[in-house]
Amino acid sequence: MSLERVAPWVQTRKEEPLPPAASLSVPTFYFPRGRPQDAVNVDAVIAKIERTFAQFPHERATMGDMGRVAKACGCPLYWKGPLFCGAGGERTGSVSVHKFVAMWRKMLQSCHDDAAKFVHLLVSPGGNSLAQEDFIPFLQDVVNTHPGLAFLKEASEFHSRYITTVIQRIFYTVNRSWSGRITCAELRRSTFLQNVALLEDEADINQLTDFFSYEHFYVIYCKFWELDTDHDLLIDAQDLARHSDHAISTKMIERIFSGAVTRGKKVQKEGKISYADFVWFLISEEDKKTPTSVEYWFRCMDLDGDGVLSMYELEYFYEEQCRRLDSMAIEALPFEDCLCQMLDLVKPQSEGRITLHDLKKCKLASVFFDTFFNIEKYLDHEQREQVSLFRESESEGPEMSDWERYAAEEYDILVAEEAVGEPWDDEYEAELSPVDQKLGALRSPLAQRPFFEVPTGLGAVELYEYECGDDDLPPS
DSSP: OOHHHHOTTOOOOOOOOOOOOOOOOOOOOOOTTOOOOTTOOHHHHHHHHHHHHTTSGGGEEOGGGHHHHHHHTTOOGGGHHHHHHHTTHHHHSSEEHHHHHHHHHHHHHHOOSHHHHHHHHHSOTTOSSBOGGGGHHHHHHHHHHOGGGGGGTTOGGGHHHHHHHHHHHHHHHHOTTOSSSBOHHHHHHSSHHHHHHHHHHOSOGGGOTTTTOHHHHHHHHHHHHHHOTTOSSEEEHHHHHTTTTTTBOHHHHHHHTTTSSOOSSHHHHHSEEEHHHHHHHHHHHHOTTSHHHHHHHHHHHOTTOSSEEOHHHHHHHHHHHHHHHHHTTOOOOOHHHHHHHHHHHHOOSBTTBEEHHHHHHOTTHHHHHHHHHBHHHHHHHHHSOHHHHHHHHTOOSSOOOHHHHHHHHHHHHHHHHHHHOOOBOSSSBOOOOHHHHHHGGGSOGGGOOTTOOOOOOOOOOOSSOOOOOGGGSOOO
């Protein structure tokens, strides 16, 4: 029998509504365009800009005037290119005071730190992050006006090579998400804008080794040119395998060309990578201690893309190392022994599984990677005591990175080879190699030989896909 029949007079108690909670005022904690600064006196900044424009004919600033405008805005000198383009100067050749003031006033009201302002100046209409091509006007101005690159003025064919190299280095270091677009947050966390500010005070561009060093560009480009035998600015797996006297295993070369660490259609369609891809490869190969390089090689070794290096994947790469050691009459460690060493080295959180996080914590990740796919560096590590390797990895202070050390050594070798090379015979002028003919004028002024002419054109350059013109071919 139901309760309602026994006691129909019993009523369900109604719950009283709770009183409304007092409204809480949560302070803003997310500032994608920087935290607003109360101390900025917009009118004073605008007045200073207007006084600067008053010094120019018709109150219009050309590109050559933008250095003074940048300083009036309180920006580093080499923001002048982005400021000029941001105000529409590249379309008309000059910027009026009214248009610039309107642009800068809006900038001060909406962008509250340098990262947000820099992105806003360079970004394409409708975008909120920087693509690679967005950096080209800024870097072209650096090439045109920085005193450390003055010797490149007569070699305009190489401007695009240098610019492509710097852009790849920017994205290699700053674009931590590997998305191909740099956000305000990524720019804010990097040292890129500090390096841009240093361009004003440092006349020697080679001292700015993080991004802008000409010597670093020269080393990268020469290494690529040596591999690119047909000089179409694309290299295939056989070309890349010749790097460092075939030190890198065939299996790893195949993984590089699998698309795991490259962008663009050439890899998938034609099995070739561009100069831009080679920049990433070379820096990753010569310095395996940076976050990007660890990610680069982890992607290559993670065959199934599950975010974990399994024992099968490690054995897959180690098998080729064993075969190569046998061909050199060197006894290789059995895989089980090698695996124990590597697990002791990395100390993964989960037994039998090595994650990207494990390798980023490991100070000797370079030893781990070289063990599985670089025979020359593996043998070099074996000859040195592990204690000395740990001591090197723990050293503090402003010591050169592995990449900086490599680039400095290779540049010295290239200059020394150029200095001892005798171009003359007793009775005739020796024919210069295509490499010397194309790259001779790229030496710094102190290392240039007087008989080199300005190099011939190498065709139009895009960031990932290159077109080969007649000038790409070596002289007959």
